[in-house]
Amino acid sequence: MDELIKYNQERWQALVDAGVEYTRPYADYDPQKAIDYVNRWADIKRHNLTDWTGKDVLCLASGGGQQSVCFSLTGGNVSVIDLTPGQLKQDREMAEKYGYSLRVEQGDMRDLSRFEDESFDLVYQAYSINFIPDPWTVFAEVKRVLKPNGLYYLQFGNPLWNMEETDWTEKGYPIRQPYVQGQPSNPDELPWDVEQPDGTYIKVEGPKEFCHTFGTIFNGLGDNGMYIFAMVEVPEGDASAKPGTWEHLKSYLPVWPAVWAKKIS
């Protein structure tokens, strides 16, 4: 395990312990809620991705008991791989609670060698590609493990987003760093604010994240035979919100957009 992976695993475990949103499992889901989750944005809803019955699904670097719940409850044969033991524990707990079987693997998203060639109908990668500096290995591995015409959902950090609410001036939000592939995207090492059940916040040192340019994302998928059939520009903000707030900042650009692609060659 290299230094980065060791560090990020430790940081993600700390975020699990602190109960950050991305580590809270979907413990009150049913099949309809799960379908609604997968189709939750207008630009994907029209593709009607509702039937996962019997489909082989890999939740890639997507532990935490959220996406594995959704695809299992809608009939998929689900595998999940993630770096962080605390995240995978929640996938196991949800499988036990809902009563489905689940393959759970701990590992780095860049090494999918434990999975056979052409073994998945869908690889679903919630926001995680920015926790490594070199996404090309992942794209090549996703291509290898996808069946022909298999789908890849990839959410990623907008490379133009490195702004802070507190930086607001009447001229807008300054971008804090240049647009360069692979450079750390939290150079100031700002800690994460994690909301607690009583409404207070605690600060937790976050994992390392890296900028991936649009060229890296789109060419990386194209070079691996993927046809992008949908893009969702999320999360949506509110331009009428108070300037200097997260809601307002999000109206300046989609912070974590996502694409759906199909392996066509």
Ligand SMILES: C[S@@+](CC[C@H](N)C(=O)[O-])C[C@H]1O[C@@H](n2cnc3c(N)ncnc32)[C@H](O)[C@@H]1O
């Ligand atoms: C923001 S969470 C995304 C998944 C979560 N289920 C959700 O809905 O938000 C990011 C996940 O990426 C995982 N991760 C970070 N670096 C990784 C790596 N190199 N290989 C595998 N998983 C990684 C973390 O453990 C964490 O579970």
